[in-house]
Amino acid sequence: MTVEWLRLEEITSSVHLYRDLQDRYEDQTQSYRGRTSLFKEELQKGNASLKLSPVRVSDEGKYKCLIEDKSWYDDIIVHIMVEAQGSHPVITMESYDNSGGVNLVCESRGWKPVPEVLWLNRDGVPLPAQDTQIHRETEGFSVKRRITVHDYSNSNGFNCKLQQKHHIKETKVIINSKVFDAWKWDVGISVSACLITVGAIITAAICYKKASELEKVKEYAELLRQRVEEEFIMKKLFTEDVTVDPDTAHPELRVSADGKEVNREDTRQNLFETPERFIVDPCAVGKQSFSLVRFYYEVQVRGKTGWTLGVMTESVNRKKGIICTPKDGVWTVGLWGNQYLANAGPSVPLTLREKVEKVGVFVDYEEGVVSFYDVENRSHIYSFT
Structure with missing residues (x-):
């Protein structure tokens, strides 16, 4: 018996495939991985329902279920409507x-x-x-x-x-x-x-x-x-989870296995070249890129003696030296020596009451604002407008 669930969009995508008594995940669309299952004990009774959990708003749409067993075949189209309760106002x-x-x-x-x-x-x-x-x-x-x-x-x-x-x-x-x-x-x-x-x-x-x-x-x-x-x-x-992409990291930067920590080495590592890798300035970017109206993420900087962080546009040339200014598509703040600075072109010295241990970064495309916060003290550091 074969049971296949498909998502019917502009490009049909595989949601779940069951064939020869086994679930087949080789061609399953990435966004459904780990979220789909059939009721195996119900298959012989004719129940080929799909369990999708946890449900996402993006799951809303048209699906087709195809069932084939020897010389018998049938299919049905199902429309899924998703209702989501949002965050507390x-x-x-x-x-x-x-x-x-x-x-x-x-x-x-x-x-x-x-x-x-x-x-x-x-x-x-x-x-x-x-x-x-x-x-x-x-x-x-x-x-x-x-x-x-x-x-x-x-x-x-x-x-x-x-x-x-x-x-x-x-x-x-x-x-x-x-x-x-x-x-x-x-x-x-x-x-x-x-x-x-x-x-x-x-x-x-x-x-x-x-x-x-x-x-x-x-x-x-x-x-x-x-x-x-x-x-x-x-x-x-508007918090999003961000991990550093090791394929973008400059050879002097070592990225942890979970992509949550970056340290600068004294010598360059022998890394394979990628189109995304920085080769001049010691930089790395996250695996995630965002086109959301607003998003927020946090970076731990406790114990770091020097750092620069923020956001940049995808158009920044990673094979040349980076100019950290908003007009060049880069919005960052950082710590050099004992001085906090906002790279506004020219740099703006920042006077902070306490040493920053975790930085929150908030981007609002609609308002054209990039803001930085001291997470532990819940205080504002700097905003680019």
Whole structure:
């Protein structure tokens, strides 16, 4: 008996083949390896169902099952629809606007189909918001929706709800009125000065400004820290696993078997030449290349006395010396001696409070931004825009 499952796309691909009492994986499409099986005990009963696990959004499509046994043959076409529940929504404070409000952004990824994104007040009443931004990615859709909120006295709780037919995910944020007051404070002093003409009262307002200046700075610093941390957590939702491709590594670089560590040797190794290998500068790149709207990965640099890391375009010539600047298709930061630098052309010295042990790299094609983070401290290092 032969049982074969095929994916019917522009190019037909082999999903699973069972022949002569054995599963045959020689020609199986790479993306299905380790995820398919038949119910062997059910074959003699006429059940040739395919088990596909874990299911991916990219598995959605048209499949054909072919069964052949001696002189008998039959086939059937099956349409698979995949529904995926995405990540928990993350709310970040983006900026203030001229109306005195705060811009909040709700983001999530990995949904299929696209969920409805709602902003609600703490009583569950829908609030007006900007149109939802939707991006198709390899494993579903990412969504983003902004809202501008103002000081609603005792109603400063805001909910972002994402809902499908069978799934709902929700995140709540509470904005203390001090957030609004800190921004409105200078405007309030100016208005008071215009409306009140009594000199003693104006003097009192100036004294109040001096007395509360330190508290205002502290509040702003805390808000800024919270915003950076929230942004960092949100970007980790787009994490991709990256391993170094040894076939690209310069002969002075030794790549570990798992592709997770790179060390520079004192002498050049005798390596076979490949079109992808760097031969001038001691560089290597990951096996993975990305065309996603956004992606994030992390690199461990603990114990390293010198390093450079980041992203580059595929068009960079690996057989010549590399110029590490954005205009040449390279966005990197690094450590030389005891100095952290951003290779912005010219280099920008970076002042960091603590030694970096793990670097997070976030790329947003849509916004044209490459950002670097200190993972352990959840702090921002530098961004190319």
